[in-house]
Amino acid sequence: MTTLIDELKQKNIPSFIHKIAQDEGIGVQELIKDILDGYAVVPRNNRRNGFDPIAIGRGTRIKINANIGTSPHRCNLSEEMDKTQAAVESGADAVMDLSIAGNISQFRKNITEKFNVPLGTVPIYEAMIGLESPEQLTIGHFLNILEKQATEKVDFMTIHAGVRKAHIPLVEKRVLGAVSRGGSVIIRWMRHHQKENFLYEHFDDILKIAAEYDITMSLGDGLRPGCTADANDEAQFAELEVLGELVRRCKAANVQVMVEGPGHVPLHLIEENIIREKAICEGAPFYVLGPLVMDYAAGYDHITGAIGGALAAYYGADFLCYVTPAEHLRLPTLEDVREGVIASKIAAAAADLSRKRPAEIRRNLEMSAARKNFDWETQKKCCIDQNKFSKYLEKADTCCGDDSKETPCSMCGEWCAIKQSK
């Protein structure tokens, strides 16, 4: 089978490309050019049908991803299905299954059958299951898992091929070392074997499978900073140079590629981080985790992540991985997933508004006009979370604004400024 890039080069335009262009309000040719030039990706396993792919990257709406999946000590697949449902209902554009326990194949099958969003994975997680230690990993075993997941119709995969042996001394200078699960496994493997990262060494083999199934590569940042003191440091930027090389190798293989980024980054270093990624990786879509703009807000890291995500997206990041309030503390609950998705959507929406996306401008205007008119039904319709909107309004015990309507805001009563100034 062929990849989307192959198809587009041969002027075969799949129907979903037209649909995406329409949804995004951009031209079909513009979208195709951005995909061919590597500025945008459309993650879609070529064995997967019956779902509506999305584009991530230049010219398109900022997208958000929700991570779900089991952990060794909390492994309930139906609970994770409920979380996926909550994530998609709340507006996640994609989900990544990070399961490390249970019947993962069945779980993935359920997700691709039930949900109309692209599915991502980190194959090294499943490759680790059953091994006594990370040192036992081999490229053969890894490629088997990769291909198995490809047959399971995974649309995009995180591959930690950028962290190299030469980076280890740079990691050792850090306050918090490596905090990426995949990155830390690779570092441990390289230390033990005193060899180069096998994912880097065998990247061409990985690309062969990726091309066969048209898996979009998501180049993992194994050295993403785990605290603000480690942000934009030598280790991170050294890995980024390798990611730039891997981007070029993906392109040469007609495989779509995006690049993953931090992590913990203080406000004043976010712009530099984005600009560097775009420069070194030839404008490949940038997929960031947060970034979190401070370190000590555990319990509220959906907020520290929304601050960083809004700024990152404004400066050019394309894809935001949500952070839930549970980050650093526990596996997220259903409610954590909802709060995380909405916070991330707020960051995306704020950036899209400032980047002057017409649809975003319209929605903000519609909400504002509805406020002026005390039109609570339209406010609810425009609102980012209709359930929460209703819950808050129902708890108010009085009305404000136009006397002729049931208008339940308890803030000002007859003192309502909008009413006064009419």
Add this chain to the structure above:
Amino acid sequence: MTTLIDELKQKNIPSFIHKIAQDEGIGVQELIKDILDGYAVVPRNNRRNGFDPIAIGRGTRIKINANIGTSPHRCNLSEEMDKTQAAVESGADAVMDLSIAGNISQFRKNITEKFNVPLGTVPIYEAMIGLESPEQLTIGHFLNILEKQATEKVDFMTIHAGVRKAHIPLVEKRVLGAVSRGGSVIIRWMRHHQKENFLYEHFDDILKIAAEYDITMSLGDGLRPGCTADANDEAQFAELEVLGELVRRCKAANVQVMVEGPGHVPLHLIEENIIREKAICEGAPFYVLGPLVMDYAAGYDHITGAIGGALAAYYGADFLCYVTPAEHLRLPTLEDVREGVIASKIAAAAADLSRKRPAEIRRNLEMSAARKNFDWETQKKCCIDQNKFSKYLEKADTCCGDDSKETPCSMCGEWCAIKQSK
């Protein structure tokens, strides 16, 4: 009696100035110079003793304010006292009582006696109580209320003297008109009487009382934008010019002054907003409400406000008024107050970190080192909300990290990256 500025000019240095300088980690002379030059204020009614004043402005930590107070339809003073307690416990540096119903004088007395934070008010609210309509307001009645509140030891007061008759046509061009309660009352009054704003006309009388009690003036932005489409518009900047003039008149009267700002402002207009205020108002401390970076996230406006607040403070805003999840929907509950204060503190902390405040850098480093060492006790101690930290950890049902300790994060189990990379 005299004002702090009078005292400092006469080289009388109150002991609280030394304490503030020490708490902030800055030099006493530096602090005094910034107060005398109008770059920083220390709100403190000269009749109020037995509390620890704080400084707001250049060179000091970003401060945050929580609004509390009754509304006509929700008027329970003990509930508002509980909210004040929650706000102060959660880290509010100041509170404003915006009550418009009930025994407000008693409430204020309770607050100044019980809580060690400066108290602000908006005197026009109390001046409105009992009037049939805003048109009945007179300067005499207003000044009586102002002086009554001054005797009640209010430390800073919002005065909407900047909105003028000439601004009304500019407001009419807006999507959402005026959304400040004080501003909308003044506009209605000016429209009815076809006269200039009486607060502007009689600003010298206001300053006389302010000087007598050393009330810090907080110049209200009656025309703050109520939606992102109205941000940084002619109306807002026309009022800002008047606020600049009023700043100079406060300074001439040896009265401390800060300036209030928006409101709803998209990400890309925040920097301009701050820079303008600082230029036009001679660097007077800037006190912003949010700003909210989008319009349709009611139920989550503590998050849209934290995004805008972090950016505003990074660019130079000094004082953040919290926004709660209830904004636009109802009077906040106790829980809303807590969530609002913490979100605002996150914004302040993120900005202080990026502005390289040593105390902030230390706290982030301490948290990060504790993470590396699986030292959950220190993590809890460093954390922005110890209760939430414990609540989340207690719900996790397993352990991660160092096997020798009870380490309860359920996210990764044995897969913990920090453990792997050690």
